[in-house]
Amino acid sequence: MNISPLFLFLSLFFINSIQSQNYWxxxxxxxxxxxxxxxxxxxxxxxxxxxxxxxxxxxxxxxxxxxxxxxxxxxxxxxxxxxxxxxxxxxxxxxxxxxxxxxxxxxxxxxxxxxxxxxxxxxxxxxxxxxxxxxxxxxxxxxxxxxxxxxxxxxxxxxxxxxxxxxxxxxxxxxxxxxxxxxxxxxxxxxxxEFHGVWGDFDVTIKIDEEYIVASSGYLQESDPSNFKLGIKSGKKRIWNFLAPKVHDFTWAADPDYIHDIYEGANGVQLNFYYKNDPEIIENWKALQPITAELLKFFNKNIGTYPYKQYSVVQGGDGGMEYSMLTLVNYGKDFVPLVSVTSHELAHAWFQGVLATNEMNHEWMDEGSASFFGDLAESFV
Ligand SMILES: [Zn+2]
CATH class of the missing domain: 2.60.40 (Immunoglobulin-like)
Structure with missing residues (x-):
């Protein structure tokens, strides 16, 4: 059958509009x-x-x-x-x-x-x-x-x-x-x-021994008057309250030896870096910061504007894994893998973090896109 391109276009448009009416x-x-x-x-x-x-x-x-x-x-x-x-x-x-x-x-x-x-x-x-x-x-x-x-x-x-x-x-x-x-x-x-989550707002209060530094999805709501990076002291603990709006998961990490650096990214996005006070990794984690800002710019331009005001690269976990507004990465001694993993995980902030396809059933959609854009961005920065 000879189908005209216009007919095909109108059919697809019609099917698409029916589907979006039923979308929930x-x-x-x-x-x-x-x-x-x-x-x-x-x-x-x-x-x-x-x-x-x-x-x-x-x-x-x-x-x-x-x-x-x-x-x-x-x-x-x-x-x-x-x-x-x-x-x-x-x-x-x-x-x-x-x-x-x-x-x-x-x-x-x-x-x-x-x-x-x-x-x-x-x-x-x-x-x-x-x-x-x-x-x-x-x-x-x-x-x-x-x-x-x-x-x-x-x-x-x-x-x-x-x-x-x-x-x-x-x-x-x-x-x-x-x-x-x-x-x-x-x-x-x-x-x-992998994971598939429900969208919503998270209001999370974490109480932990005072010597711990907490890195988290979401924005810290109230900080210690003497240090805006810390939660509020309460006895021998600190209370860290975070709000993460319109996300589908909430992840955090904590360590007494975290260094917390802040680097200003494009569009006023605060890039946080949390890594252990370990002489073997400090130099690499410092050098990662301006590169992450460049990666953010690349993804903003080539995928779409990052919709949150914060993203955190956090040392932790067992490899590299993407979560809402942050990634956990188990790297630092070698610079190139640290950059590669950060680029890949930051790309996930769009595909897993924003588009949020079902990674359990259709892993290629998120993982494939993050791999492609992560590698592409790395070759530009
Ligand atoms: Zn991945």
Missing amino acids: QQEVDYKITVDINAKNNSYKGDQEIIYTNNSLDTLNKVFFHLYFNAFRKGSDMAVRLNNGDDINTRFDLDISKLKPEEEGFLGVTNLKQDNVNVETYLSDTILEVTLASPLLPGSSSVFTMDFKGQVPVTIRRAGRDSPMGVKFSMAQWYPKMSEYDYEGWNTAPYTGR
């Missing part, structure tokens, strides 16, 4: 308070979530990710690693051989929907919640809960005592609402693969 996104706003016990690597907190069902479906259940349960003996991640069907050379530690104090866990108690207790069922890293009353299209519920966790040794992406000695790399640390979208619930157990 769930919304979640978090208010989290967490108290860290840096001596035994445990934490406890509470969380209030306003969840809005913008879908066309009535929901009778919701699901939460409790990622740190992956780092326990018998977890799906542990079993997959031991049975050889998920070999990943980056997992240096055998989860099945961890001591109890090296394992991770995250548990939720007292979970309520609009002040009514709800039934839960825990399966590895997924908490299934049967709602007390169905969530109709367009309606919202408030979920409240208490949670307790233990930070595992760094096995994959998050944990304590990273390979370069960063104390806390707190990615995937809180009970996180699963995404529900046109492909249904995103409830795959965490076995080390």
